[in-house]
Amino acid sequence: MLHFQITANDGAARTGELRVKAGVVHTPAFMPVGTLGTVKAMTPEELREVGAEIVLANTYHLHLRPGEQVVENLGGLHSFMHWEGPILTDSGGYQVFSLSALNTVEEQGVHFRSHLDGSALFLSPESAVGIQEALGSDIMMCLDHVLALPAQEADLEDAVARTGRWAKRCLEARRGAQALFGIVQGGTSQTLRHRSAEEICALGFDGHALGGLSVGEAPQQMYDTVAFTVPLLPPQRPRYLMGSGEPGDLLAAIACGVDMFDCVLPTRNARNGSLYTRHGKISIKQARYREDPAPLEESCPCPTCRNYSRAYLRHLYVSSEILSMRLNTYHNLYFFLDLMRQARGAIAAGRFAAFAADFLAAFNSGKVVA
């Protein structure tokens, strides 16, 4: 169902291969987010081109539209969205946080009102697994209880305990051969992260995730929590930091031994005209690019940079053209997936720390301003 082999270690960082039925994922890996069964503005062929080996899709959103039964009747999510590679589905736990105004958590599960039409829906550990099995993803996630930070210690304790009980129920609910990852909660509390990691890792999941981060805490608190928690997870299983995605976040977590990431930043920022370069982010709408004949990034081999000027990218953006979202998304995803490729190479060569330091020095140099 899931095989994970580490091929090189460099300090706590590691690179490896994660195999599921749909294919091989080289780690550290970044998963583009395909909320509704499409990574916004991209075709699956383009995802392959930029180097994506696995994509993430959202259980909550696909349950609402088009519904997992539709997807299952059409042969599962791979066939439905024409992406033959590995797919990880989240559980809806993140929407407990992001749509907190629209849900209430109780021991049995989470009552949502649909963000589309207000209709009632109920997500339990069992139904979250059932939906993911119907979708047919390669890696499923347990339903967890995610709180916004800062949170009261008592609330965090309660969420950690519930996440543990739900994790057991998810495991018991699984019927097929899809991999299932457990999620460690606990906010920024070392005590609670320790307790949650012990509890979750004892259950025998195929991999382990750090959840409940990038939900309001300061970056340094997130880094500290990752650095503290990762060593508590068994090294022979893949480790997944959920929802964090600035390049500095990825490199810091890789240094700690994290293997998998997902984030909407490259795709969402692209649609907002915020574009990643080696020397920082560019806001392409700025007037300074009005007649700029240079590519977005001189050294970038992606088609956006090979074929178009900053002036044209600005024109498309200020004109709200669809091609703007396409070209920007392509470039940003290329940037993130190339960063992962470089990180894997640096780990294999035993020079990850130097690579990360050099990358961040350039990225934070202020040579370009967002």
Place this chain on the structure above:
Amino acid sequence: MLHFQITANDGAARTGELRVKAGVVHTPAFMPVGTLGTVKAMTPEELREVGAEIVLANTYHLHLRPGEQVVENLGGLHSFMHWEGPILTDSGGYQVFSLSALNTVEEQGVHFRSHLDGSALFLSPESAVGIQEALGSDIMMCLDHVLALPAQEADLEDAVARTGRWAKRCLEARRGAQALFGIVQGGTSQTLRHRSAEEICALGFDGHALGGLSVGEAPQQMYDTVAFTVPLLPPQRPRYLMGSGEPGDLLAAIACGVDMFDCVLPTRNARNGSLYTRHGKISIKQARYREDPAPLEESCPCPTCRNYSRAYLRHLYVSSEILSMRLNTYHNLYFFLDLMRQARGAIAAGRFAAFAADFLAAFNSGKVVA
């Protein structure tokens, strides 16, 4: 500057090759509309794939955004938009009709208020040519006076006369080697079309267009006007029917001897979920397609039809996903450009009338409903 060679005649229909500096266009040709220097949702590579050999861009819109000076400074429109093939630019005359609430026509030219911010701009025959020369298109269009139909005979007479005077001024204003087409006006009046055709064709343009159609008249009136006017245009020059684009319009006009077309229908309809098939148009949002595993069109070799189900296309459309606009646009353009390929082949084989009759019988069969 422009060479046009007819390679086969079939009744009044003809097929040929139109050569400009940027390349060869096989006629009859359909020009996808790239208003702001991008055919919405498509890359230039995809335009090539679907069989486009020439695209249209809009002088009025590019004058406002990003401005022809920006385009010229960046090496011209081909380089700016990364489309190396032929480009035809309209003159802004169509916007005299489509933005009639925002402009006033006088002998010197047209005063517009920008549809974006209300700022004043003035388009004369001379400035329309000057803008098109700065853009660097292969084929420029004269500024003409387009009226909505039905119109008063006296107003049509006035517009025909002005279009003639402006045509002379456009020719005199031309400084470079770009081709320039004259436009015949006159509403649905045979007298006025005759007068306009004589006047325009005497001036020595590189090609001739039928303007002022698809602006409110009934389809049969449009067909009758095309059938009456086309024989008045010299056969050795290309003939262009502006802005008409339903498949029936194209085939009827080709039968009369028209060589070139442009229309937003395939691209705009695509974005609205209206998709062309051999058996008529499909509205992909309909509930009947919710779990339909079939491709949009079984026999269509385009990637949209090869890789995706109607159910997925419906899901993307109702979810307002960008990929919906991409896949739909690709298919509709493929459909239109394939229709042109088939028409050219049928003319060369001397069986155009039978081809058109068969095509329209299937297309209007009512087997699918819009």
